[in-house]
Amino acid sequence: MTWVLRLRLALLILAVVVLQTTVFSAGLRVFGVMPDLGLVLTVAVAFYLGPDRGAVFGFVAGLAVDLFLSTPLGLSALSFAVVGYAVGVAQGGLVPPSRWVAPIMGGLGGLAGGVLFVGIGAIAGQDQLIALSSVRIILIAGVYDALVAFAVFPIARWATRTPGEVQGLPEHRWSDGSRMPRWGSDRSISPGRSAE
Amino acid sequence: MIVYQRANRRRTILALIVLTAITLITLDVRGAGPFSAVRGGAHDVVNPVAGASDAVFSPVGDWIDGVTSAAALKDENARLRRRLDSTRGRQASARAATEENKELKKLLDLPFVDDADSIAAPVVDGAPSNFELTVQIGKGESDGVGVDMPVVTGAGLVGRVLEVSRDRATVLLVTDPQSGVGVKIEKSGTTGVVKGRGDSGTVRADFVDPSAAVTKGEIVYTSGQQNSPFPSAIPVGTVSKVTKARGDLQQDILVKPLVDVSGLDYVKVLRPSSGG
Numbered sequence: 001m002t003w004v005l006r007l008r009l010a011l012l013i014l015a016v017v018v019l020q021t022t023v024f025s026a027g028l029r030v031f032g033v034m035p036d037l038g039l040v041l042t043v044a045v046a047f048y049l050g051p052d053r054g055a056v057f058g059f060v061a062g063l064a065v066d067l068f069l070s071t072p073l074g075l076s077a078l079s080f081a082v083v084g085y086a087v088g089v090a091q092g093g094l095v096p097p098s099r100w101v102a103p104i105m106g107g108l109g110g111l112a113g114g115v116l117f118v119g120i121g122a123i124a125g126q127d128q129l130i131a132l133s134s135v136r137i138i139l140i141a142g143v144y145d146a147l148v149a150f151a152v153f154p155i156a157r158w159a160t161r162t163p164g165e166v167q168g169l170p171e172h173r174w175s176d177g178s179r180m181p182r183w184g185s186d187r188s189i190s191p192g193r194s195a196e
Numbered sequence: 197m198i199v200y201q202r203a204n205r206r207r208t209i210l211a212l213i214v215l216t217a218i219t220l221i222t223l224d225v226r227g228a229g230p231f232s233a234v235r236g237g238a239h240d241v242v243n244p245v246a247g248a249s250d251a252v253f254s255p256v257g258d259w260i261d262g263v264t265s266a267a268a269l270k271d272e273n274a275r276l277r278r279r280l281d282s283t284r285g286r287q288a289s290a291r292a293a294t295e296e297n298k299e300l301k302k303l304l305d306l307p308f309v310d311d312a313d314s315i316a317a318p319v320v321d322g323a324p325s326n327f328e329l330t331v332q333i334g335k336g337e338s339d340g341v342g343v344d345m346p347v348v349t350g351a352g353l354v355g356r357v358l359e360v361s362r363d364r365a366t367v368l369l370v371t372d373p374q375s376g377v378g379v380k381i382e383k384s385g386t387t388g389v390v391k392g393r394g395d396s397g398t399v400r401a402d403f404v405d406p407s408a409a410v411t412k413g414e415i416v417y418t419s420g421q422q423n424s425p426f427p428s429a430i431p432v433g434t435v436s437k438v439t440k441a442r443g444d445l446q447q448d449i450l451v452k453p454l455v456d457v458s459g460l461d462y463v464k465v466l467r468p469s470s471g472g
Contacts, residue, residue: 017242021332022249025322032458033326052206059213063220067238068324070358070368073231074220081213085206117327124221128373129327133394137326 008159009045013061016041021068033137035144036110037152038065038076042084043109044102044149044156051088058084072124079116083109106149107142114138232359236337239361250320297429314348314464315339320364329372329392330355331460336363344425346418346466352431352454353377353418354463365465369457370399370432379432380419384408387419390432390451398436401449408447410438416451427466 016037024034038061046054062077069076087109098104115138121129223229317335335341337360347354347367355375358368368375371392379390379401386408388401404410414435420428433451440447 014242014245018245018249021242021324022246022321025324025332026250026320029322036326052209055206055210055213059217062217064238065324067235068242070328070330070366070374071325072221072224073235074217074224078214078217078221081210081217085210120221121327124225128392128394131373131394134327141326 005160009057012041012155012159013038013064016061017064017068020065030144031140033140033144035148036113036141037148038062039080039083039110039113040106040145040149040152041156042080042113043087043105044153045160046084046087047091047101047105047153048156048160049088050091051085054084054088055081056084058082071121071126075117075121075124075126078120079113082116083113086112102149102153103146106152107146110145111138111142114141235359236361239359239364243361243364246321313467315341315467316462316464317341317365318462319460328374329369329394329457330358331367331369331457331463333365333367333463333465334363335465336361336365338362340467341365341465342467345468346426346430347463348430348466349455349460349463352433353426354455354457354460356425357465367463370453370455371395371397371457377426377432378419378421378424379416380428381408381410381435382415382417384410384414386410387421388449390416398450398452399433401435401451402446404447404449406440406444406446410435410447410449412436412438427468 020034020037024037028034042054042058042061045057049057058080059077062080063074065080066073066076087105090105114134118129118134118138224231315335317333317339319331320334321332323330333341333347341357341360343357343360345357347356353370355367355369355372357365359366369392370377370390371394373392373394375390375392377390378387380387381401381404386405388404390399390401392399401416412435416432416435418424418426418428418430418432420426431454433453435449436452437450438447439449
């Protein structure tokens with residue numbers, strides 16, 4: 001991983017923390033619920049970089065978010081890291097190529113992350129998380145995460161590019177060698193078709 | 197072989213991350229380590245950027261909020277106007293009673309809310325998570341705000357300061373399930389603990405004497421008991437529902453907070469008086 005890539009990812013984490021603590025916390029809520037931007041970004045980065053880097057990114061992003069929460073430090077870090085790892089593993093061959101990958105992965109990742117956060121939190125003594133309202137929050141946040149994923153995936157795609165990349169990196173190919181769909185200006189390339 | 201090694205490396209990384217996270221959670225839950233200072237430092241670093249972001253994006257958020265809640269705001273406005281008329285009448289008679297009450301409290305040497313210095317602070321942001329009910333206020337350590345200080349509005353109790361950085365502070369709202377406030381119920385005089393339920397609608401009063409005759413509409417005040425961060429006589433809410441089945445060991449009492457914590461603009465942070 002080059003320092004440029006690390007810098008991009010660090011800036012993305014900072015942007016997520018600022019947006020989460022200001023814009024989304026203050027106003028951009030649907031039925032009182034906001035999306036979990038850090039989690040969606042972790043899903044997107046893990047999707048493009050694989051399970052180990054996805055887990056590390058999720059841990060760092062979650063830790064940054066944890067610094068602004070009243071729940072124990074490390075709770076978001078652990079749930080984000082596990083989701084990042086799982087998404088990276090799924091990306092390695094389980095997920096079929098489709099332009100709906102972003103919202104589906106974003107939504108499922110959001111649901112899984114929410115369940116993990118509540119479950120691990122309850123084990124760590126945060127009994128207040130075990131409530132009917134948590135189910136409602138997780139479901140609404142999952143839908144919101146799926147919508148936000150449309151915007152987050154292209155940004156993650158840009159941030160995880162390496163300087164040498166022109167049309168696509170091996171990391172951005174499916175296990176059968178076919179190319180992943182491009183999020184953004186290159187959507188005309190159909191999934192599974194070689195770019196070269 | 198290479199595939200096996202790669203899979204092994206991945207599992208090792210995940211195991212290390214899980215162990216680190218569990219260690220951090222355990223240390224933070226036990227209150228060990230300099231986590232509070234680290235959190236304060238992180239707030240200090242991000243606050244200038246957050247302030248600029250607020251200035252740029254808050255009109256957008258306000259607009260969306262206004263569009264989605266226009267009908268409710270109209271109804272609320274009419275309801276508040278009616279309430280204002282009746283409140284003006286009560287205010288005059290309440291003033292005399294308050295003066296008398298203050299004198300009596302002084303005789304008993306109990307802390308009273310009017311004795312406390314206060315710091316007015318704007319509410320700048322909401323909670324950064326779906327699972328906590330907090331607000332960020334635009335005053336911090338440099339303005340004299342400290343952890344556990346009570347936060348009020350003219351209507352009553354909002355919560356207490358949970359964390360503080362140089363220029364901002366996090367306030368835990370009374371509606372958060374982590375919040376617990378010692379209270380006294382107006383007419384029955386019985387005491388209890390008000391706990392949040394995770395939504396802004398109602399809070400629950402626990403540990404209330406099952407034999408006490410609590411009725412709907414009674415006002416609930418902070419009790420100001422020893423070691424409580426809250427001084428006495430801050431209005432918390434009104435009893436909205438009382439349920440007690442035969443044989444129950446405690447009453448199920450719901451309290452509607454007097455402060456609408458979902459629409460806060462300005463609050464007051466109470467500093468304990470030097471004499472108090």
